[in-house]
Amino acid sequence: MARSLPQPHVIYLTRHGESVGNVKKIFLDPEEDVLSKSGELQVELLGKYLSREKITRVYSSDYPRAIQTANAIVRHSANMVQLDVKTDVRLRERNIGVFEGKSYREAIEGLLKSGGGDLMAFNPEGAEKMKDVGARMNSFFKEVCLDLDKSEREQEVVVIVSHSFALIKLVDTLTKSGTYRLAHWDQNRGYKLLRNASFIKISVGSLEDNVEDLSTLPGQRKLDFLNLHETEHLRGLVENDTLVKFTQTSSEAKAFSGCIQS
Numbered sequence: 734m735a736r737s738l739p740q741p742h743v744i745y746l747t748r749h750g751e752s753v754g755n756v757k758k759i760f761l762d763p764e765e766d767v768l769s770k771s772g773e774l775q776v777e778l779l780g781k782y783l784s785r786e787k788i789t790r791v792y793s794s795d796y797p798r799a800i801q802t803a804n805a806i807v808r809h810s811a812n813m814v815q816l817d818v819k820t821d822v823r824l825r826e827r828n829i830g831v832f833e834g835k836s837y838r839e840a841i842e843g844l845l846k847s848g849g850g851d852l853m854a855f856n857p858e859g860a861e862k863m864k865d866v867g868a869r870m871n872s873f874f875k876e877v878c879l880d881l882d883k884s885e886r887e888q889e890v891v892v893i894v895s896h897s898f899a900l901i902k903l904v905d906t907l908t909k910s911g912t913y914r915l916a917h918w919d920q921n922r923g924y925k926l927l928r929n930a931s932f933i934k935i936s937v938g939s940l941e942d943n944v945e946d947l948s949t950l951p952g953q954r955k956l957d958f959l960n961l962h963e964t965e966h967l968r969g970l971v972e973n974d975t976l977v978k979f980t981q982t983s984s985e986a987k988a989f990s991g992c993i994q995s
């Protein structure tokens with residue numbers, strides 16, 4: 734008789750709520766940047782939405798805007814599991830080098846001066862290389878997956894709070910590394926920077942039990958992208974000015990999106 738497969742674990746990749754730096758469109762000192770008033774509202778809605786899940790782990794970058802977001806998620810969680818926010822420096826936003834303290838516009842001007850192209854491929858002086866951002870994010874994700882393998886729980890529901898460049902670079906490495914088999918992946922929608930307090934929901938399953946599929950490599954996992962860039966839970970902000978930010982595509986946003994290179 735076929736034995737039942739274990740329930741896949743779930744990982745939510747979420748970007749923090751809107752920060753003061755996001756409103757001012759300035760790369761503020763990451764240790765100083767905190768949630769804006771709208772950001773506080775967004776993370777409440779995110780927390781409320783996620784309270785339907787039995788969250789078992791919450792990880793966050795150690796920057797204040799991410800920790801505030803993670804704390805809101807924990808505060809709303811009605812789960813019996815004792816949740817602590819575990820911070821990890823690998824979840825930080827890309828260090829933007831000489832553009833720290835400068836406006837997004839100045840970064841775009843710097844990009845144009847350097848020949849234009851995708852902001853993701855822009856390497857300002859002193860900035861962390863995008864491929865290094867991908868490597869640290871990927872190492873974190875892999876570690877979480879290995880931890881989930883050891884879990885005695887029937888199902889783990891993990892929330893990871895991080896940042897725009899860091900998360901999209903993670904998604905990029907997950908979809909291109911060959912370590913994972915993807916389901917419901919839509920690259921046209923997927924390779925976009927995450928809006929504040931939006932999430933990507935992924936179910937993580939093992940493929941090893943699937944003996945009929947001989948193309949499966951040992952240790953390979955199935956990542957099923959259940960939601961991409963979800964913002965439905967933020968609908969409550971429709972009456973708020975914040976919605977303008979959610980519905981308009983600014984020139985900056987256009988410059989930030991697009992294909993991602995190291």
Ligand SMILES: O=P(O)(O)OC[C@H]1O[C@@](CO)(OP(=O)(O)O)[C@@H](O)[C@@H]1O
Pocket residue numbers: 748749752754755756759760761826827895896897898926927928929985986989
């Ligand atoms: O989505 P918007 O508000 O345009 O902000 C994106 C920018 O915000 C920053 C911080 O200044 O990321 P994040 O808020 O995700 O930490 C930049 O790295 C990124 O370019």
